[in-house]
Structures are given as structure tokens and as C-alpha cells.
Amino acid sequence: MTLDPVVMCGVECMKMCRFVCIVANQLKLETVAPYGKCLIAYYLRNEAIKGGKRTAEVIYQCATCGLCTEWCLPRVDVPEIVKDVRAKLLEKDVAPEATVELGERARSERNPYGEPHNKRLAALRKGKKNGKKKEGGVAYFVGCTSAYKQPSIAKATAEILEQAGDGFTLIDEEWCCGAPLLSTGHRELAAEHAKHNKEVIERSGCDIVVTSCAGCYMTLSRDYPKMGFPLKTRVLHLSQYLWKVIEEGKLEIRKTSREKDLKVTYHDPCHLGRHMGVYEEPRSVLNSFARVQLIEMEWSKRNSKCCGSGGGLQLNFPELSRKIGMERIREATATGAEILVTACPFCKNQLEGVSEGKIKVYDLSEFVAKHLKTLE
Ligand code: SF4
Numbered sequence: 378m379t380l381d382p383v384v385m386c387g388v389e390c391m392k393m394c395r396f397v398c399i400v401a402n403q404l405k406l407e408t409v410a411p412y413g414k415c416l417i418a419y420y421l422r423n424e425a426i427k428g429g430k431r432t433a434e435v436i437y438q439c440a441t442c443g444l445c446t447e448w449c450l451p452r453v454d455v456p457e458i459v460k461d462v463r464a465k466l467l468e469k470d471v472a473p474e475a476t477v478e479l480g481e482r483a484r485s486e487r488n489p490y491g492e493p494h495n496k497r498l499a500a501l502r503k504g505k506k507n508g509k510k511k512e513g514g515v516a517y518f519v520g521c522t523s524a525y526k527q528p529s530i531a532k533a534t535a536e537i538l539e540q541a542g543d544g545f546t547l548i549d550e551e552w553c554c555g556a557p558l559l560s561t562g563h564r565e566l567a568a569e570h571a572k573h574n575k576e577v578i579e580r581s582g583c584d585i586v587v588t589s590c591a592g593c594y595m596t597l598s599r600d601y602p603k604m605g606f607p608l609k610t611r612v613l614h615l616s617q618y619l620w621k622v623i624e625e626g627k628l629e630i631r632k633t634s635r636e637k638d639l640k641v642t643y644h645d646p647c648h649l650g651r652h653m654g655v656y657e658e659p660r661s662v663l664n665s666f667a668r669v670q671l672i673e674m675e676w677s678k679r680n681s682k683c684c685g686s687g688g689g690l691q692l693n694f695p696e697l698s699r700k701i702g703m704e705r706i707r708e709a710t711a712t713g714a715e716i717l718v719t720a721c722p723f724c725k726n727q728l729e730g731v732s733e734g735k736i737k738v739y740d741l742s743e744f745v746a747k748h749l750k751t752l753e
């Protein structure tokens with residue numbers, strides 16, 4: 378068998394990935410299946426095709442969720458191939474308009490939403506010192522979605538960090554981590570963000586930087602080193618930090634109650650689960666609540682289905698993204714759970730938006746902050 382993944386997809390494989398791809402299952406189209414994308418990569422590399430708007434449409438119809446890789450015997454890294462091709466298509470000026478505009482917004486306001494940069498940390502900064510020159514301790518990297526779209530997650534995370542006894546500092550001049558830029562092909566801009574964030578995080582003097590967002594966690598800890606900007610600071614996702622402080626006895630939530638159980642199901646964010654292997658900590662946190670009965674969805678952990686918002690899919694193809702999200706909600710409600718918890722503001726934003734009131738959706742931070750008291 379050849380070692381070239383792109384060739385392997387095209388000619389030497391049974392193509393099992395087609396049965397799990399969330400996009401191919403929605404569009405019912407072989408072209409958008411993972412191997413279709415790999416063939417496009419192959420043809421582009423060999424200059425057999427030029428790569429125009431239709432090529433770009435297919436290549437951007439991917440959530441970079443990585444589920445196909447789990448079902449691929451030789452483990453072809455389809456998300457990385459897709460991101461590579463996207464960077465080339467962006468250079469060729471055929472990327473979707475929404476992706477081009479994303480880059481413009483990030484350049485001017487340092488976030489993908491185009492919200493004013495000076496409002497990023499305003500709510501959290503009230504009554505709080507800036508994260509300057511404090512040696513040691515925890516810094517909170519808020520992330521764009523918590524800062525602008527899901528401020529209740531930022532607030533809940535701040536409460537938890539305070540309650541765990543460590544306190545926290547904010548990072549002066551935090552910019553978008555770069556995840557949406559990397560996944561849509563804006564590599565140079567992502568590198569600019571990585572360089573900047575490395576400087577400001579290390580300048581804060583913290584020992585640990587905690588992220589709310591699965592994408593921020595993956596980017597800071599996995600992608601910054603690959604881009605040549607490794608952080609000297611330890612990076613933890615909030616779920617890991619929560620489990621750490623619970624185990625250290627700094628956050629007490631193991632209480633009994635005579636009240637009825639809460640049926641909860643957990644959605645693994647692709648960037649936290651499949652891409653970073655963090656499956657157990659969020660579940661351990663949820664299982665720490667005596668009243669929580671955790672019920673797994675049919676597709677969970679390494680086989681978890683994507684919420685449909687990642688990899689620029691929500692940005693470029695909102696209707697397709699919405700249908701994928703609704704599918705995940707259907708799976709969540711089929712468990713009989715009344716609450717769906719995830720551990721990423723981006724997933725929460727998507728799942729809450731498509732849930733149509735069928736199930737309550739929380740980020741882990743919100744669930745913990747809300748139930749710390751009521752579940753005692
Ligand atoms: S991604 Fe893997 S499973 Fe899919 S066609 Fe390529 S080699 Fe086969």
C-alpha cells in the first residue's frame with residue numbers, strides 16, 4: 378500500500394469514511410465525502426484541475442471535525458488536507474466571500490465577529506485588575522465566542538476560578554486564538570495572532586492559562602508549537618482545570634441529595650475530544666454531582682458527531698450547518714436527557730441556537746456554576 382494519503386484515498390481504499398461524514402450524509406453527495414476532498418487535493422497538487430469556485434465550495438463544505446479519520450484504517454488526516462487546500466484556494470482568490478470577510482474582520486478588530494476589540498474583556502474587567510506582572514497563578518484566556526456571543530460562559534468561568542480559590546488574571550490585549558483563521562486557510566494572519574498571544578500570555582507571568590473554548594485550547598497547546606510559537610505557560614481547558622481543583626479538594630461538589638436525578642447527556646466538542654483526546658475530565662466533573670445521571674449519546678467520545686459549526690461551516694454554509702446541528706439535537710433528545718452539556722462556547726452557541734427548546738443546553742462552566750449551590 379502506498380504511503381501517500383491522497384493516492385490511498387483515491388484508489389486503494391474501501392472508503393468507509395463516506396458513511397460517517399456529517400456533510401456527505403446531509404448533502405447525499407459523493408463529491409463532498411472525505412475521499413472526494415482528498416481527490417481534489419491530489420488533482421490540485423498535480424495541476425490536473427485549476428481550482429475554481431466549485432472546487433472551493435466542496436473544500437469548504439467540511440467541519441474539519443475529524444470523524445472520518447477515526448473510521449479510516451490508514452488514518453488519513455482529512456482535516457489537515459482540507460486546511461492545506463483552503464490556504465491555497467484563498468491565495469487563488471476563490472475562497473467563499475464569508476471566509477474572505479472573516480479575515481478582514483480579524484485584521485481590524487482581532488476577532489472573527491468584527492466586534493469592537495476594546496469591548497472584548499470590558500464586562501469581566503469591571504472591578505478587576507489587569508493581568509499585569511503578577512507572578513504565578515491562573516490567567517483566563519476568554520476567547521472570542523465567550524467574550525462576545527456567550528458572556529454567561531465567561532461570567533460562569535470567572536466565578537468558578539474565583540471560587541476554586543486561585544483567583545485569576547485577564548490577559549492584556551488578548552486576541553482571537555487564531556483557530557477560525559487556521560481552519561479557513563488564513564495561515565499568515567493566524568501566525569500573527571499566535572505570535573502576539575504568546576507574547577502577552579507569557580508577559581502576564583501566569584503559571585497556567587485556562588481556556589473556555591475547545592478551539593482555543595487546541596490552538597494554544599497543539600497548533601502554536603507547530604507554527605513556531607510554543608507557549609512556555611501550561612494550557613488547560615476549563616474541564617481539565619475543574620477536574621484538577623475538584624481532585625485537589627478546592628471545589629467541593631460531591632454532595633448528596635434526596636431530590637430526583639437530573640438526566641444529562643454530554644456532547645464532545647471535536648476540538649477537545651477527537652483532536653485533543655480530552656474525554657474523561659468533563660465526564661468526571663459531571664459525575665461528581667450526586668444527582669447527575671449521565672447518559673451517553675449513540676455517537677460519543679471518539680465517534681462523537683460534530684455540532685456542525687466548526688471549520689468555518691457555520692460561517693460559509695449556515696443552512697447546512699444548522700441541519701447538522703439539528704441532527705445532533707435529535708440524538709441528544711433520543712437519550713431521554715433533559716439537559717445537554719458541552720464544553721465549548723462555539724458548540725453551545727450552535728446547539729442552543731438549533732435546539733428549538735427541545736432540550737436545555739449548557740456549557741460545562743454554566744452547569745457547574747449554576748448547580749454548585751442548587752445540587753447541594
Ligand atoms: S479518508 Fe481513509 S477511509 Fe476515506 S477514502 Fe481516504 S483512506 Fe479511505
Ligand code: SF4
Nearest residue numbers: 398439440442443445
Ligand atoms: S472532517 Fe468531518 S466534515 Fe470534514 S470530511 Fe471528515 S467527517 Fe466530513
